[in-house]
Amino acid sequence: MDLADYLQHQSERVNAALNRWVPPESAEPEIIHRAMRYSLFAGGKRLRPILAMAAAEAIHPACTGIEDAACALEMIHTYSLIHDDLPSLDNDDLRRGRPTNHKVFGEAMAILAGDALLTLAFEVLASLPHCPEDRGIRILNEVARSSGTIGGMIAGQVHDLQGEGKSPDTTLLEKIHRAKTGALLRASVRLGALYAGASDTQYESLSRYGEHIGLAFQIVDDLLDIEQSSEQLGKTAGKDAAQKKITFPAVYGVDPSRRMAEAQLAAALESLRPFGESAHWLAEIARLIVRRKT
């Protein structure tokens, strides 16, 4: 199986899980379920759930029900995109090549659809039949903290909003990105590790892997915003510069940023060494994160 086939197979598992957990469009109130599904099934790459599944499978090759736990990460990621795109935040009209949620459903429904996806993510994580309760609690705790205001996703979003127009600053840059995208990516890997019953040592190694790919992911995202067109990205390109955001290329320059991403990749691969061949897909995903074109 090559990486493309693997990703295809895993995203089908994630999509099936999402379809089971998210109420159908016909469920009352229909409009909110339509809004939730519109953004959830908009062609996302399912990176976070796939990372969780690959991490779990590096510990234990057949992890029953891991796709259910993993799909909660996609709900949280999607909620954050819906809210970030709102007029009072990033004010974006385009996401994954389609109008953003509030452009289709209006602001009120977009706010509620985001709230609903966040809430449903925790419901899913509190409903895993194949997961012992002590692991479930640890997973819930990790996911909530990584999404919160102390070094988590919301902290990153706040720093990002406050950073607009400020002079490039390496400390602020790292703080923004560790929190904004890094925390949930690391939590995705950790979720898989916890679900599969990783030892403390395994958990630490996978956490380091998660941190390195998180940073790599954001550096590459910043580079793509400069290098690619809106059409290629499926979202408005060049927005970082227009909004005077603090980005890696703005702080370090394009070539050094590219080298930093490669260094993070090397460190991520190094963290996987103890797992040998069972971390094959985690390694492949790390390479893809750094070398992707969209």
Added chain:
Amino acid sequence: MDLADYLQHQSERVNAALNRWVPPESAEPEIIHRAMRYSLFAGGKRLRPILAMAAAEAIHPACTGIEDAACALEMIHTYSLIHDDLPSLDNDDLRRGRPTNHKVFGEAMAILAGDALLTLAFEVLASLPHCPEDRGIRILNEVARSSGTIGGMIAGQVHDLQGEGKSPDTTLLEKIHRAKTGALLRASVRLGALYAGASDTQYESLSRYGEHIGLAFQIVDDLLDIEQSSEQLGKTAGKDAAQKKITFPAVYGVDPSRRMAEAQLAAALESLRPFGESAHWLAEIARLIVRRKT
């Protein structure tokens, strides 16, 4: 101890728990913690956590740490108020006698503060040291479902938005209110029951109590919106009529609504009968809900 003393004592316990769980205003990023605390400590009556604590104590008189679990309910209630007040939803400028969150911190920060309170509520519920994990998972599940889109708080909010301007309809009215306020009030009582290790029979009785007081609460809320001034309520009065909301007095008239509230109170008290004197405070709270003036 009379009811006023009891409520004062219990709300101090809730406030102390909130203070422990919500990062201080000095924690980075400061602005989000200021925004969260602004709405959390705005003079709320702490009804939901106090219900949870009273329910737990009806089962087991000394329930260590129940105030930690209970304070998560106040976070969820407060998040829902912050988001409901936003310009694209109810567009309210006044709440508990003070400017609403977005009037002080701006829309972006109000959206994120709501998101953060919802996220923190789940973190708290996944961090209860005195609660066995299986109970913790059941509590998390109940709280998430009561806040969600299938008969939960968000469903109520959506029905409410869609109901504006529609002709008064008893089915829609009950659907809105069972979901919008009823679900979280019932969940508050259930949280206490689960935390204290209620038997199935006790859980069912307390759930019925929760449903009756939930409905009573909403009927009285609708009546107060007509009868009281903005100054007395600390929020804009008469908004229901202005926004053509579907309310109990609009559907049934004022006097029949008042009688319905009293009937719900009687049913709530009946559900408490098996608990005898240990449900004293639950009974007192039910009476207060129906006879309050704000």
